[in-house]
Amino acid sequence: MDYKKMMTLVKSTNKMTDIIKAFIKTHHSFFLAYVLNLGIFSFIYILGQLPIYFLVFSVELSLFIGGCFFLFKFSRYYKRFRLLERLDKEPIDTLKQLSSNRDPSEDFFHLKIENLIEEMQQVKKKSQQRNMSQIDYFTLWLHQIKTPISAISLLMQRDNQSKFSRQMEQELLQIENYTHMALNYLKIEQSGSDLDFVQVSLDRVIKETVKKFSILFIYNRIQLDYQETAAVVLSDEKWLRVLVEQILSNSLKYTPEGGTIKIYMSPTKEDKLIIEDTGIGIRAEDLPRIFERGYSGFNGRINEKSTGLGLFLSQEITKRLGHEILIESTVGKGSKVMIDLARTPLAKDY
CATH class of the missing domain: 3.30.565.10 (Histidine kinase-like ATPase, C-terminal domain)
Structure with a gap:
């Protein structure tokens, strides 16, 4: 077994251990009631001086039925736990799947969660639209500002004897540089597919x-x-x-x-x-x-x-x-x- 497979197995084992601990902690009252029930029945058998094989058979039958019950509960708990892990990635679909087998007492919480998720998605959508509008505006503005910059540059080339010509030329270069920097700043966030690696x-x-x-x-x-x-x-x-x-x-x-x-x-x-x-x-x-x-x-x-x-x-x-x-x-x-x-x-x- 290679290192990656071993690490995956270790992580899955640790996760299963955590789920079992969480299940026991959640249903500890049922476990206590079950153990107490076994203790009471055993005490009655002993007080009644009934044959020991009746006690052994009763305990075995109780453990079998109880084990099946807890395995059934654990399988449902495990599926629910794994569904909750997907809540961040697929909130709506996950909530729908959880709704099919949820406790009626959880209806109020599920309704609130669904409403909050819808509100968050609307806010996120509006925020993305606003950001895109701002990017489109600034990109357009930066492209348009290039026109007067080019015009000023041509005018300066015609009249290069002006007293302030050198200083204006430097400042114009700085304006052009800042404009390009702002444009590149907007582009860099979306440049993942715009890269062309060559020698x-x-x-x-x-x-x-x-x-x-x-x-x-x-x-x-x-x-x-x-x-x-x-x-x-x-x-x-x-x-x-x-x-x-x-x-x-x-x-x-x-x-x-x-x-x-x-x-x-x-x-x-x-x-x-x-x-x-x-x-x-x-x-x-x-x-x-x-x-x-x-x-x-x-x-x-x-x-x-x-x-x-x-x-x-x-x-x-x-x-x-x-x-x-x-x-x-x-x-x-x-x-x-x-x-x-x-x-x-x-x-x-x-």
């Missing part, structure tokens, strides 16, 4: 991301130290690009003018991408919570730059892709983001 050139993803943020590198005089990786990883290219964009955007946001951002592969572990900056860093007490939804930490509250969604989104993406992300940081020195891109190919990926 991805990591350098292509990095170069396209760096090109997107080139304005911020140039205008803020942030030096880029990029060492080509020559790595090909198994991942979803679209979501991997979003992941790299989020990390690089964070580094640019918190790296002061004249700082440096390094992008390279770990010299000690294969398929581990490192994005390191000389930014303001993250406090040690904030590090355990940086991946929480909406948590911006001390830096976000002071600088009012953080939405608390970037790193949350990054971790959600790494989970979906089967990768891992880890951040090390020291206040005043900078942060190091390590993305382990190693992933074991699964049959369902193809």
